[in-house]
Amino acid sequence: MNETNKTDSSRAYSSNGSGGGRTLFEKIWDKHIIKKIEGGPSVFYIDKHFIHEVTSPQAFTGLNNRGIRLFRPKQTVATADHNVPTLHQELPIKEELSRLQVEALKKNCAEHGVELYGLGHPFQGIVHVIGPELGITQPGMTIVCGDSHTSTHGAFGAIAFGIGTSEVEMVMATQCILQSKPKLMRIHIDGVLNKGVVSKDIILHIISKISASGATGYFVEYAGSTIRSLSMEARMTICNMSIEMGARGGMIAPDETTFNYIKGRKFAPHGEEWEKKLAYWKTLYSDANAKFDKEININAAEIEPMITYGTNPGMGIPVTGHIPSLSEVDEKEKASFEKSLRYMGLEPGMNIKGKKVDYVFIGSCTNSRIEDLRMVASFVKGKKKAVNVEVWVVPGSRQVEMQAREEGIDKIFEEAGFMLRQSGCSACLGMNEDKIPAGKYCVSTSNRNFEGRQGAGARTLLASPLTAAATAITGVVADVRELLN
Amino acid sequence: MQKLRIIKSRFVPLKIENVDTDQIIPARFLKATTKEGFGKNLFRDWRYENNDESKPKKDFVLNDPAYSGEILVAEKNYGCGSSREHAAWAIKDYGFHAVVSSFFADIFKNNALNNGVLPVQVSESFLQKIFGQGADSELTIDLDKQKIRIDNTGEEESFGISPYKKTCLMNGYDDIDYLISIKKDIEEFETKKQSENSKTYQSA
Numbered sequence: 001m002n003e004t005n006k007t008d009s010s011r012a013y014s015s016n017g018s019g020g021g022r023t024l025f026e027k028i029w030d031k032h033i034i035k036k037i038e039g040g041p042s043v044f045y046i047d048k049h050f051i052h053e054v055t056s057p058q059a060f061t062g063l064n065n066r067g068i069r070l071f072r073p074k075q076t077v078a079t080a081d082h083n084v085p086t087l088h089q090e091l092p093i094k095e096e097l098s099r100l101q102v103e104a105l106k107k108n109c110a111e112h113g114v115e116l117y118g119l120g121h122p123f124q125g126i127v128h129v130i131g132p133e134l135g136i137t138q139p140g141m142t143i144v145c146g147d148s149h150t151s152t153h154g155a156f157g158a159i160a161f162g163i164g165t166s167e168v169e170m171v172m173a174t175q176c177i178l179q180s181k182p183k184l185m186r187i188h189i190d191g192v193l194n195k196g197v198v199s200k201d202i203i204l205h206i207i208s209k210i211s212a213s214g215a216t217g218y219f220v221e222y223a224g225s226t227i228r229s230l231s232m233e234a235r236m237t238i239c240n241m242s243i244e245m246g247a248r249g250g251m252i253a254p255d256e257t258t259f260n261y262i263k264g265r266k267f268a269p270h271g272e273e274w275e276k277k278l279a280y281w282k283t284l285y286s287d288a289n290a291k292f293d294k295e296i297n298i299n300a301a302e303i304e305p306m307i308t309y310g311t312n313p314g315m316g317i318p319v320t321g322h323i324p325s326l327s328e329v330d331e332k333e334k335a336s337f338e339k340s341l342r343y344m345g346l347e348p349g350m351n352i353k354g355k356k357v358d359y360v361f362i363g364s365c366t367n368s369r370i371e372d373l374r375m376v377a378s379f380v381k382g383k384k385k386a387v388n389v390e391v392w393v394v395p396g397s398r399q400v401e402m403q404a405r406e407e408g409i410d411k412i413f414e415e416a417g418f419m420l421r422q423s424g425c426s427a428c429l430g431m432n433e434d435k436i437p438a439g440k441y442c443v444s445t446s447n448r449n450f451e452g453r454q455g456a457g458a459r460t461l462l463a464s465p466l467t468a469a470a471t472a473i474t475g476v477v478a479d480v481r482e483l484l485n
Numbered sequence: 486m487q488k489l490r491i492i493k494s495r496f497v498p499l500k501i502e503n504v505d506t507d508q509i510i511p512a513r514f515l516k517a518t519t520k521e522g523f524g525k526n527l528f529r530d531w532r533y534e535n536n537d538e539s540k541p542k543k544d545f546v547l548n549d550p551a552y553s554g555e556i557l558v559a560e561k562n563y564g565c566g567s568s569r570e571h572a573a574w575a576i577k578d579y580g581f582h583a584v585v586s587s588f589f590a591d592i593f594k595n596n597a598l599n600n601g602v603l604p605v606q607v608s609e610s611f612l613q614k615i616f617g618q619g620a621d622s623e624l625t626i627d628l629d630k631q632k633i634r635i636d637n638t639g640e641e642e643s644f645g646i647s648p649y650k651k652t653c654l655m656n657g658y659d660d661i662d663y664l665i666s667i668k669k670d671i672e673e674f675e676t677k678k679q680s681e682n683s684k685t686y687q688s689a
Contacts, residue, residue, distance in 0.1 A: 031678075034667075034670055034671060034674045035667070035670060037649050038648075038649075039647065039649055040648060040649025040650065041647065041649060043664070043667065043670070043671075045674060045678075054515050054569075055568070055569065057519075058520050061518070061519070062661070066665075068665070071668075082515075083516065097516035097517070098516055100516075100518065101516050101518060146568060146570075147568060148566065148567050148592060162592060163592070163595075164568055164569075164570035164573070164592060164595060164596035164599060165571075166570060166596065166599035166659075166660070166661070167595070167599070167660075169661055170660055170661050170664055173661055173664060173665055174661075174664040174665060174667075176664055176671055177664075178649075178660050178664070180647065182591075212503055212562065212565060213503070213588060213590070216588065216590060217591065243566075244566075246562070246565060246590055246591070248591055276682070277682075280682070312503050312505070312565070333502065335500070335501075336501060336502040336503065429507075429567075430512060431512045431513060431515065448507070450505045450507040450508065450566060451508060452507060452508070452511055452530045453507050453512075456511070456536060
């Protein structure tokens with residue numbers, strides 16, 4: 001990896017008619033600024049607002065207290081995902097508070113005229129899975145949601161980022177929020193990926209290099225030949241985890257892969273409108289002379305299957321590597337490092353490969369799309385899970401689940417002893433009953449290994465769907481390359 | 486929103502880096518539909534053994550009777566992770582009016598500002614000076630002058646804040662009021678965009 005920092009102070013004001021080239025971010029940003037407040041942020045227009053049950057109720061209450069209606073219901077899409085059970089979704093939700101929250105969403109959406117893909121709806125699913133899947137997410141858009149993984153949608157060449165509930169209320173009230181222009185970073189990844197290395201490994205590698213706070217204050221564009229070679233699902237995995245290095249969001253310039261993915265989807269434009277939009281979408285790339293505040297280059301050949309050992313996503317190593325020994329850790333960071341390993345029940349300097357695990361979770365807005373399930377299925381076909389692990393596969397949406405069943409993936413999972421559940425955020429954050437018990441180890445395809453994230457006391461090791469599948473089969477943290485033909 | 490100008494108080498030192506919002510308020514407490522009452526679950530799993538309120542963890546600073554005050558002081562990258570505003574609500578509900586750190590995660594910073602909790606970003610060396618003070622030491626944060634002072638030693642440092650946000654906090658204004666006040670501009674913007682591309686802003 002090498003880095004270049006550019007500290008040209010004029011840069012922050014270089015967009016909008018400065019004559020220089022513009023970045024992908026700036027092309028979209030400039031088109032959505034209504035006005036700039038003197039000495040403050042800009043009024044930023046939002047094209048699409050996704051809402052869900054957890055971060056919207058207080059915002060609806062805010063609207064109601066002000067006696068105003070949701071301003072642009074047709075630009076708002078709702079689903080229930082964070083708090084829903086992943087078994088027996090046809091039955092009433094058992095947990096009372098969860099049920100009340102999901103019911104509140106239903107009531108609020110009905111009152112304010114918002115389309116809701118709630119439990120039982122064929123389009124229900126994790127908000128960052130259904131947006132792209134339905135063709136709602138499109139290049140050039142500005143998209144927000146009260147969820148930090150909204151950065152996922154940036155894979156289509158959109159400006160997409162997570163917001164807090166006060167901001168959810170602002171968008172509900174006015175379709176705008178106040179934003180200051182972030183600094184811009186570009187990460188180039190070039191070259192061919194090694195066998196057994198997938199997009200999750202790319203992003204875990206990047207975060208391990210630049211740390212969990214290394215991109216704070218920046219919006220990141222991912223570029224380079226490796227990125228170009230990736231499918232939309234794989235690109236979404238990378239943009240999804242931008243927030244895990246502190247970035248506001250991540251984005252990738254749209255190309256033929258993007259256009260082919262969108263074409264024909266439920267809410268994609270068609271006919272004359274498609275042609276018109278396509279022509280616009282093709283202008284969405286960073287100009288050759290566009291300037292970034294920081295550029296990072298990564299050689300794809302150096303990336304190995306990755307796994308995390310600690311309690312933030314920056315604490316990642318190649319699966320064949322060892323946890324840093326105390327002498328390898330910066331003096332100032334030692335206390336946090338040791339606290340983290342104590343929580344994880346791991347020792348400095350130890351190898352991670354071969355570590356016995358108890359659970360494997362394949363799901364979350366990072367890795368629960370049909371391509372992820374296909375990848376896992378093609379690896380486990382004809383194999384059986386180890387007796388010491390429980391394996392949960394939680395599809396990102398009803399549509400993913402149906403597609404998996406149609407392709408016979410459910411049978412492969414059944415024979416392998418993997419449990420295919422129903423769609424939702426599930427054990428990524430353990431808000432519903434899908435929790436990893438205290439002290440247990442879980443290799444997870446989700447995005448956060450924070451203390452207690454998957455349940456109080458749960459120990460999370462983040463990895464790719466392939467590494468998770470290999471671990472499920474062997475019962476220990478595995479190097480998938482040794483199991484591939 | 487309450488007006489904020491000067492905070493003079495003792496502080497609670499939280500000497501941990503990368504404090505994520507899952508620690509500030511664990512996900513299982515996000516099922517509420519109001520903004521109140523999150524303070525009792527602030528840092529829940531760091532505060533109590535096995536989630537049991539009768540078993541406070543003695544080594545966690547919120548349980549140390551020596552420390553109290555309206556200011557929380559934490560190591561770098563405070564508030565990373567999930568965008569949950571519940572984290573800011575919990576901090577406010579517990580009684581903190583300011584959080585001091587050498588580095589804040591973006592979304593948390595915005596959420597704090599939107600709830601009248603002042604994020605004060607100081608240099609790493611000034612942060613360590615604060616940590617070096619005894620439990621009885623007080624800090625004074627003057628929003629108008631944008632200064633934070635260690636009262637015992639008189640050492641002070643300036644901090645940054647957008648002039649717009651400063652005005653909001655000092656006068657108790659909120660962004661939604663402002664945005665509603667310019668709705669005409671927003672509607673004009675939409676009309677203009679729509680004529681540029683007749684379909685762009687229609688529903689998906």
